[in-house]
Amino acid sequence: MNLGTAVAVSVSEDRMSAFIQLAEPDLAQSITKAGLVELLRANRVVYGIKDEALAAFAIQPLNYVTTPLLVAQGMAPIAGEDGYIDNLFSLESKAAKPKENEDGTVDYRELLKLNNASKGQLIAQRVLATKGTPGMAVTGEAIIAKDGKEARFKQGKNVVIDAEKMKMYAVIDGLVTQTEKGKLNVFPVYEVNGDVDYHIGNIDFIGTVVVRGNVLSGFRIKAAGDIRITGGVEGAELEAEGSIDIASGIFAGNKGHVKAGVDVKSSFMQEANVFAGQNVVVSQSILHSNVRAGNSVICKGSKGLIVGGSIQAGEMIQARTVGNPMSTATSLEVGVAPELRSELQQLRAAIKQVMENLDKSEKALYLLDQMALAGTLTPDKMELRTKLLSTKRTGTEELAGMKDRVWEIESSLEDIERAKVEIIGTVYSGTKVVIGRYTRFIKDATTRVAFQLQGGEITLSSNF
Structure with missing residues (x-):
């Protein structure tokens, strides 16, 4: 019997579902599951057929006079996933959170983590889109799936993309930044407005740092390039492999330090600790500060004043005025790299300590030797004697090495013919001038004078 009269078949518009419904209740007894399968096939429904639903319909067709029964379900297509750019640096703008230390305390100065990238470093990579998975209609027809959309790099400044267009690299050392329209850039300068x-x-940056303001006490800036401050610096820590330029000066209160691999420039320095690989240039004044420069310290602007503290330079110190009428102690030292002079001081202190330890060992060994001669040396004393002999031998070798190094440094102090201190204006009493290993104390105020080493003594001259 043809069930087409007894049972109505309907297919949804998207061809994803097929339904059957009893159309002629009087013919319900003639319905079988096999007949229903043939009926569906005749209506081109061949995929996703639900056997249990057909069986239920065949058993109780009168239940489906008014309610259609779902007897076939297609498979929906699965769209492919879109490709994306995997940024290897976090570029999201999040509220800064302070660093929590191991002991539970919080350091509110550790807020900023810059996206530093080195030249040649991978900064982003492209993840490919995936293909869609086709679906299937109940009529057996494939339903095309949408493939994922490919992502494309948005190339900014100082970045390069490989030939396969899969990876992006930094061309320079700098800060990875996302700008308008999602472009990735690497900038050599980090600015604080x-x-x-x-x-x-605190700031730790691989390039140059520019601060359009002040640096407050207790904070730190480290830069692989230069540091430029348009304001002033308090008792902070500034360290740059390049140069440091401070427009409004340093007022440190004997806290923090300023260290540059090349030059340090500032309008003034007060109670500051400053170290430069080459030159320190100050336009106004250096007051009660500790300043060291591998080459020269220049303070000869309109004021050009140095009062108090210690100024050290490898070759040259130039100033307009040094000291004051109150004979404030001021030290000017040239003729040896400051780091060598510092090493020399440390060596002398270490030599003194080692000699004291050797003296104690000698005295203890003398007593133990006396006990050995008297035959009263116990096993534990014998062990102590062995340890002291080893300590003495090690200390003696260490002492010899340190003395050799002292001799090397002191020998370099002799080669200081070019070292000079030049005072354009007045140098006051209380000032100490050191050239190499020689020292001269200024007893009376003197104007326009240069100090230089000649014939084993520091001489004065006005010819410069």
Whole structure:
């Protein structure tokens, strides 16, 4: 019997579902599951057929006079996933959180983590889109799936993309930044438009740092390039492999330090600790500060004043005025690299300590030797004697090495013919001039004078 009269078949518009419904209740007894399968096939329904639903319909067809029964379900297509750019640096703008230390305390200065990238470093990579998975209609027809959309790099400045267009690299050392329209850039300069305070935190950058404000006490800036401050610096720590330029000066209160691999320039320095691989240039004054420069310290602007503290330079110190009428102690030292002079001081202190330890060992060994001669040396004393002999031998070798190094440094102090201190204006009493290993104390105020080593003594001259 043809069930087409007894049972109505309907297919959804998207061809994803097929339904059957009893059309002629009087013919219900003639319905079988096999007949229903043939009926569906005749209506081109061949995929996703639900056997249990057909069986239920065949058993109780009268249940489906008014309610159609779902007897076939297609498989929906699965769209492919879109490709994307995997940025290897976090470029999201998040509220800065302070660093929590191991002991539970919080350092509110450790807020900022810059996206530093080195030249040649991978900064982003492209993840390919995936293909879609086709679906199947109940009529057996494939339903095309949408493939994922490929992502494309948005190339900014100082970045390069490989030939396969799969990876992006930094061309220079710098800061990875996302700008308008999602472009990735690497900038060699990091700028702070304001003060370095608790809103910014410490800075550690692979390029040059520019601060358009002040650097407050307790904060730190480290830069592989230069540091430029348009304001002033308090008791902070500034370290640059290049140069440091401070427009409004340093007022440190004997806290923190400023260290540059090349030059340090500032309008003034007060109670500051400053170290430069080459030159320190100050336009106004250096007051009660510790300043060291591998080459020269220049302070000869309109004021050009150095008062108090210690100024050290490898070759030259130039100033307009040094000291004051109150004979404030001021030390000017040239003729040896500051780091060598510092090493020499440390060596002398270490030699003194080693000699004291050797003296103690000698005295203890003398007593133990006396006990050995008297035959009263116990096993534990014998062990102590062995240890002291080893300590003495090690200390003697260490002492000899340190003395050799001292001799090397002191020998270099002799080669200081070019070292010079030049005072354009007045140098006051209380000033100490050191050239190499020689020292001269200024007893009376003197104007326009240069100090230089000649014939084993520091001489004065006005010819410069």
